[in-house]
Amino acid sequence: MPELPEVETVRRGLEQRLAGRVLARVDQRRADLRFPLPRDFAKRLTGRRVVSVGRRAKYLLVNLDDGNVLLAHLGMSGRMVLEKPKGGPQTLGKFHHDRGKRDRHDHIVLTADDGWVVKFNDPRRFGMMDLVPAERLAGHKLIKNLGPEPLDPAFDAQALALRLKGKKTSIKTALLDQRVVVGIGNIYACEALFRAGISPKRLARTVQGARVEKLVAAIKAVLDDAIAAGGSTLRDYVQASGELGYFQHRFQVYDREGKACVSRACRKKVRRLVQGGRSTFYCANCQR
DNA sequence: CTTGGGTCCTGTGCGC
DNA sequence: TGCGCACAGGACCCAA
Structure with missing residues (x-):
């Protein structure tokens, strides 16, 4: 689930919940996620005040008052679960049903000085966390080779065209390459x-040419729409009715193999193929 | 340098 | 019901 819109939605939730708060307690329940956590991870976080929460690509950047940044990636299955001091949990990143079975994947648990709890839950453990000095963030191994932010005004047709130039892979595979464009x-x-x-x-x-213009506009539009949807369903979720949602109701091709193309003028079946080991869904009639 | 494939890990859904 | 298999939102690493 976590692509740019989901990570951005999580960022906003964390910012709202944690900015200005002190991390009164930090529980680290495993020595590693995808990578080993840094030495004294919990100890170094405890007592720190959260200044703000940022994002770069699919990475969350929790800025701390000691000049360090908590760098976090949700991987494939990571989420942040927010729990009120009293009352039901609220999930950022995914709806949660059947609690209890899931708790063993609560790897990092942060408790703020106002009693709110933030749990990093990640069953597949493809996510990661690290603590890095802010001034060394840009040079961090996982950050330094990242491409442009798609929602940045500087990301335009010219910028994308430059990065696609000469590439022999398919456009689908290229879009997943975080050096071409992130998120x-x-x-x-x-x-x-x-x-x-x-x-x-x-x-x-x-x-x-015209194709890259269209693609840049489409990327920005779909990400904007998804962020807007993520935000609204997140607000809905506070009332805990359990609707399964976010943007998934609006997928036009993803996971719609065999279903009719949403184009009124087309209605041919959506196809699936595998590229670089990942499923691709598309309409062979509408996409050239 | 680019490109493609294997890999990490757990959970879920499907056919039998 | 149970079992085995395919597949899942990511991205690093290494061989060619």
Whole structure:
């Protein structure tokens, strides 16, 4: 689930909940996630005040008052679960049903000085956390090679065209390459290509001119829409009715194999293929 | 340098 | 019901 819109939604929730708060207690329940956690991780976090919460690509950046940044990635299955001092939990990143069975995947538990609890839950443990001095963040191994932010105004057709130039892989695979553009995952790569009317099989280097203009607009639009939807369903979730949601009700091709293309004029079946080991969903009629 | 494939890990859903 | 298999939102690492 966590692509840019989901991470941004989580960022906003964490910012609202944690900014200005002191981390009164930190429980670390494993020595490692995807990578080993740094030495004295919990100890170094305890007593720190959260200044703000930022985001770069799919990484969360929790800025601390000692000049360090808590760098976090949700991987495939990571989420942040917020729990009120009294009352039901609120999940950022995914709805939660059947509690209890899941608790063993609460790897890091932060308790703020106002009693709110933030649990980092990640069954598959593809997520990661690290503590790095702010001035060394840009040079961090996982950060230094990241491409442009898709919602940055500086990310325009020219910027994308430059990065696709000469690329022999498919455009779908290129969009998943975080050196080309960050934040796009398997869902939004499929959705953006559908909106742009571009075949996922098309060679990246041939996406130029009008096509790259269209693709950039589609990427920005789909991410914006998803962030807007994430925000609204998150508010809905506070009332805990259990609707399964977010943006998934609005997928036009993702996970819709065999279903009718949403285009009124088309209605052909959505197809699935595998590229770079990942499923791609597309309409062969609408996407060229 | 680029590119493709294997890999990490657990959970879920499906066919039989 | 149980079992085995395919597949799942990511991205690093290494061989070619």
